[in-house]
Amino acid sequence: DGGITQSPKYLFRKEGQNVTLSCEQNLNHDAMYWYRQDPGQGLRLIYYSQIVNDFQKGDIAEGYSVSREKKESFPLTVTSAQKNPTAFYLCASSITGSRETQYFGPGTRLLVL
Amino acid sequence: DAKTTQPNSMESNEEEPVHLPCNHSTISGTDYIHWYRQLPSQGPEYVIHGLTSNVNNRMASLAIAEDRKSSTLILHRATLRDAAVYYCILRGGSNYKLTFGKGTLLTVNP
Numbered sequence: 001d002g003g004i005t006q007s008p009k010y011l012f013r014k015e016g017q018n019v020t021l022s023c024e025q026n027l028n029h030d031a032m033y034w035y036r037q038d039p040g041q042g043l044r045l046i047y048y049s050q051i052v053n054d055f056q057k058g059d060i061a062e063g064y065s066v067s068r069e070k071k072e073s074f075p076l077t078v079t080s081a082q083k084n085p086t087a088f089y090l091c092a093s094s095i096t097g098s099r100e101t102q103y104f105g106p107g108t109r110l111l112v113l
Numbered sequence: 114d115a116k117t118t119q120p121n122s123m124e125s126n127e128e129e130p131v132h133l134p135c136n137h138s139t140i141s142g143t144d145y146i147h148w149y150r151q152l153p154s155q156g157p158e159y160v161i162h163g164l165t166s167n168v169n170n171r172m173a174s175l176a177i178a179e180d181r182k183s184s185t186l187i188l189h190r191a192t193l194r195d196a197a198v199y200y201c202i203l204r205g206g207s208n209y210k211l212t213f214g215k216g217t218l219l220t221v222n223p
Contacts, residue, residue, distance in 0.1 A: 002154075033210070042213030043157070050209065058210060071209065090156050092211075101147075102211055104156030 003027065004105035006091050011110045013078065013085060021076045021108045023091035032074035033092040033102065035062060043090060049074055051095070078110060084110050122218040124195050125191045133186040133217055135201030140181050144205035150157065150197040151216070157200065160186065187200045196221045 004025045035043040045058030048067040063082025089108045094100035118136040125131040147162040168175040174187040200216040
């Protein structure tokens, strides 16, 4: 079945630690996105990539980094510079970058110990 | 980005139709109206989208006002699995991102 997978489902981060969230898609989509969702809030865009080896900052990129070495993979690293990382992280993809329907993964919940 | 306004919450009974409203008075001529929904602890799911004409798919119908300043998502027969937060989103031009507001929390009573 085609879709988007995110792992792990839950992730715990210690103070000063970098953690990486995985996002993989087998939909052959060019564009991929990372969003953050805080309790009771809508989604906010962290980074997006419209093509392999290229990515752009979204609205809240500080404290995060990404890479796009393969079309199907778009991992997100939450660095120690992100002071409030506790949130629900959602990865999405679309055929191309503009106006296309975005398909979301199941999400990763990040908690700080 | 043009803004949308939705009620914070709505309630429905199972098997009854549900009409979820969305106001978007500053919509531009090239903005598409998209609806997504998010079940608890899951990623958002695409529901439907349209530009000017009413649209139907297997999940729902979208009714768009003639002046396009408002739209209504219609679930013809609500089920318990339709309980979710519903988001109305405008997308235009080369808009790559989805701008989610707080949406409408739909509760479906058995």
